[in-house]
Amino acid sequence: MRSDAQSARRAQRTFVWLWALATVAKILVAARLPLFVDEAFYWQEGRHLAAAYSDLPGLTAWLARLGTSLGGEHVLALRAPFLMLTALLPWLVAHIGARWFGETAGWRAGSLAVLMPLSGTLGLLALPDVPMLFATVLCLDAGARLLRGVDATSAAELALGLVIGALSHYRFIGVIGIGFVALLLIPEGRRVLRDPRIWIALAMGIAAWAPLISWNLENADAGLRFQLVDRHPWSFQWGGLWFLLVQALLVTPLLFLALMQVFWRSLRGGEGVSPQWRYFGLLGGVSTVGYFLLGFFADAERVSFHWPLPGYLPLLIGVPALLCAWPALWRRLLWLSAGLGLLVLLGYYVAVSVPAWRAQWAASKFYPYNFAGWNELADAVREERAKLPPDTRLLADNFKVGAELGFALGDPDIAVLDHPLNRKHGRAPQLRLWGLESGGSRSAPALLVVGSSDVQYKHLLQRYHWLCDAVGPLPAPSRVVNVDHGSQRFLLFALPAGKVSGPCTAPAMAWIDTPVSGARIEGAVGIKGWAFKDGVGLNRVEILLDGRPLAAARYGLPAPGVATYWKISNDPNHPSVGFEARVDASTLPVGTHWLGLRLRGRDGSVEDWPEQPVRIGD
Structure with missing residues (x-):
């Protein structure tokens, strides 16, 4: 007994230190990380307050407005409500784990929620996944308590989670559906669904969808069609395999394996598998597998690596109890790899925030x-x-x-x-x-x-x-x-x-055919390509190296293939839009440099073209 208490205290101290360090690190990164484009649009929605919008229910915009109203027009103020919600999540996970698997296992589950890269970096951006995940964990806690016995407090917690989720994202519909299926698969869950208090909570959750339903009815289902139809190809694509690999890396491979083991154990059932274990495993596992299958048919162009996160947290709660059967070495490797994964992902955001690194x-x-x-x-x-x-x-x-x-x-x-x-x-x-x-x-x-x-x-x-x-x-x-x-x-x-x-008079267009991007050059080098400017044409092309003039190109060389490709181009110089220059790379400093163009138009315009890297010397 004394050993159990000491183990629990050690697990608690570890959790508190990890949580504090991760929270401070996230605040520091969030304060300097440039605004992501979706965050900017949620800010804009927050300046036009409404019950629902074309892309989302209203809660994300409301939180963005709350943050900037209290803290001013700063990225950290915009993200502050989201950082606060994600700071609470590991404590909730620890609380749930402690109730069903013991205090030590609970604190360790909370620590894993801090360290798992996907959950550990959540809140750095003001995104709807934050309140949606918070709502998921509330529903998760309420559902597990209801399996033990229906009471007003648990039903109220379920209602709160359902309302927050409905105001967060269309994807929360999947959380509701999978939770309903998980309860139906468990005898105790079917008993829960017969209680009228649960249906009152469900009715409150359904009512929270009213603003979004109303918006879609008034706008020809534009939001619903975008989320369910327009953004997805709904045809099989082998890129789903890449999605699976990315998930294993973002969760970290050993932790990913442990999560899948929790799911497998919940499917097998048997002696020692409590209703709560089955509930966590089925809720998380069915959700995760569902998203994996969706990855073969759904939107592959926009960021979607965070979608399975609502399924990972229920599975995460069972991981500490499962790890007791793992060899000590593999347990240590799991914790170490999760921590390193979090540092790598935080490092990515730091690199993005430093212009020279980016x-x-x-x-x-x-x-x-x-x-x-x-x-x-x-x-x-x-x-x-x-x-x-x-x-x-x-x-x-x-x-x-x-x-x-x-x-x-x-x-x-x-x-x-x-x-x-x-x-x-x-x-x-x-x-x-x-x-x-x-x-x-x-x-x-x-x-x-x-x-x-x-x-x-x-x-x-x-x-x-x-x-x-x-x-x-x-x-x-x-x-x-x-x-x-x-x-x-x-x-x-x-x-x-x-x-x-x-x-039509348009900006200049250009391309460097040789050397190609990333090429290694030495000695006398020919730089060839083409450039044109619709409406007026170009009269000069200069070669730049690291932003400084290197040579004047001979412009006006025949390049008939350019007009053939750009059929709508009306540059009067066609087909003589090619250029060529020769430079002696042996006189240039060894190392990586950036090769660019300065395009001078007949209308007096001067446009520097995007640069490409070249390697000079060894």
């Missing part, structure tokens, strides 16, 4: 576009607006630019043009309801902010021509904002009042 990912598929460049863009917009007439209005190319600039400038009403991204992320209906979707016409001067890196390069010229149709021929950019060697790129255009007619 720039190392430029030109790679791991570059964090949705975190990068917003502060630099806001500074450029402030400087350009200071040069323009006082009545100049901001006009954003897409919802990302509009929301991020809105937060930085304290303006939640920046007009936004139609854009594929607005529809792809389910934000177009909401922008229309706010009256912020602009067709491009204007009665006053405007500063148009275009995110050129938000469009696939093969579609970029088409987007420029769409902009010409919407706002008129584009003048020379007043500013080109290249962030992290141009991996994130914005163009600013000062537009006059009223739409000007005429042939």
Whole structure:
């Protein structure tokens, strides 16, 4: 008995230290991590308070508004309510585990909730998964208590969890459905469902969906169609295997194995498996397997690695009891790998928040576009607006630019043009309801902010021509904002009042054919490629190295394949839009450098093109 008490005290001290250190670390990271684009839009929704929105129920926006109302327009204030909720989660997990598996197992379950990378980093971003997971744990606790006996307190806790979940996300419907199935599979659960107090709690939970149902009825089911139909291909894709691998890495492999063992034991049942164990295992396991199967058919373009988290926490509660049968070495490796996994994921967010480190990912598929460049863009917009007439209005190319600039400038009403991204992320209906979707016409001067890196390069010229149709021929950019060697790129255009007619004039387009990105070069090197500028053409192309002029290219070489590919291009120089230059790499410093272009248009425009890495020497 004395040994059990000592073990419990050690487990408690370990939990408190881990929780305190992780919480402090998360606050420090959240204070400097750039605003993620979805967070910016939730902030914007919070400045237009409503019961529900096109993408989500209202709670996420309400929490964002609460944070900034109390703490000011700062990223940490925006994230503060979400950090507070996630700080409570490990304590709730520990409380649940202690009730059913003993005090020591409870504190260890809480420690695992701190260390598991997915749950340990939750709350760094102001996302709806935070209140949804909090609601899931409340329902989990209430369900386990109800299996022992129905009482008013447990029913009230269930009702509270159902209400919070309904106000958090459409995906909480899955948590409700799986919880209902788990109760039906357990004899004690079927008894619970016969109690009228449970149905009163369920009725309160159902009522909480009313704002979202009402919004969809008033808006032709736009939100429901986006969440269930538009964003998913609903066809088999082998990428689901990659989803499984990512999950094992984000949970950490040994902990992932332990979670699956808890599920397997709940399916087998038998002596020593309590109703609560079966409930936790079935609720978590069925949910997790369901998301794994969904990964083969659902949206693979947007971030979805956090989706199975509501299934992991119920399984996590049973892990400490399961580990008693593991060899000591493997137990230690599990704890060590979970802690290292948390440090790696926190390190990723730290790297994202440090511009010099983030720039190392430029030109790679791991570059964090949705975190990068917003502060630099806001500074450029402030400087350009200071040069323009006082009545100049901001006009954003897409919802990302509009929301991020809105937060930085304290303006939640920046007009936004139609854009594929607005529809792809389910934000177009909401922008229309706010009256912020602009067709491009204007009665006053405007500063148009275009995110050129938000469009696939093969579609970029088409987007420029769409902009010409919407706002008129584009003048020379007043500013080109290249962030992290141009991996994130914005163009600013000062537009006059009223739409000007005429042939489409667009920003320059270019490509370096040789050397390719990442190539090793030495000696005399030929730099070849093509460049054009619709409407007016280019008269000069300069080669840049690390942002400084290196050589003047010979421009106007035949490149007939360019016009063949870019069929809508109206550059008067076609087909003579190729360029070539020769440089002596032996005179350049050894190491990695960034090769770029400076494109000078006949209209006086000067545009620096995104850079690509090259390696000089060994």
